[in-house]
Amino acid sequence: MTAKRSILSVAAVAALGLGTATALAAPASAAPNTTPEKVCGSGYKTVNSAAVGSRGTVYLTYNATTGKNCVATIRSTPGTATDMSAWIYVPDTEDYDEDYGRYTSYAGPTYVYGKAHCVDWGGSIGNVNVQITGSNCATLKEHRVTTTG
Template identity: 65%
Template sequence: MRFARNAAAVGAFAALAVGATTALATTASAAPNVTPQGVCGSAYKTVNSAAVGSLGTVYLTYDSANGKNCVATIRANPGTAKPMAAYVYIPDTGASSDDSGNYTSYAGPVYVYGKGHCVSWGGSINNVSVSVENSNCARLKEHRVTETR
């Protein structure tokens, strides 16, 4: 009888250890290390960013080889899907791209050709949005707005 109890205790401990290891592994992999280059592509360099409150950051990146800008909104704490958005707009040409939906870690990437042009861009997470107008150009002053709806 004593052997049966010890075997049962060892079996229960082993099951608990395996379950804890699995739970910890799931938790660690549930929050991937998302970067602007991971979302937009390794050739894209971050040229600007804007905090979306404490919820995350919107990144403006640029690839000098193809003249394209990319924008991605990345959450600080990935998890349950939340409403998110990312957009980029070139006022001089009217070119634009946007993405919105319920996402667990990031919105985007959105791309637009913008070499030699001012860029307007932004994004949102839940009820906090940020927009940056006339960014990354010498002739106009950048204007940032963060709103909570």
């Protein structure tokens, strides 16, 4: 458990540092009214979501045909490029994918193979960060943390 928290803490710190480092990156084009299914692709269905404050939502999707999960963070209102992230981690396999940058509408998609595995996932918009651990694990209760700063 300590190792998982350390990995997630390092990922969160890396996200903040990388977000600053990518300040000059080209922003994604605005995609008003986009959906996580549009961002992740054909066959993906939303299985979980979490509000990123009032700024948007981070979505966990799953494709039953491929066994892959996808995460996308989508702003409520597209606008000026801002630091955003989407990430997903499978503790059992240590498979990890992330997307950090300055975007006008959404961050992601990020993909991992997650069939029959618990997943940790999250995202951020500006200074609001959401982290969900132990997600989609049958009877186990997930843990959600939202931080601002």
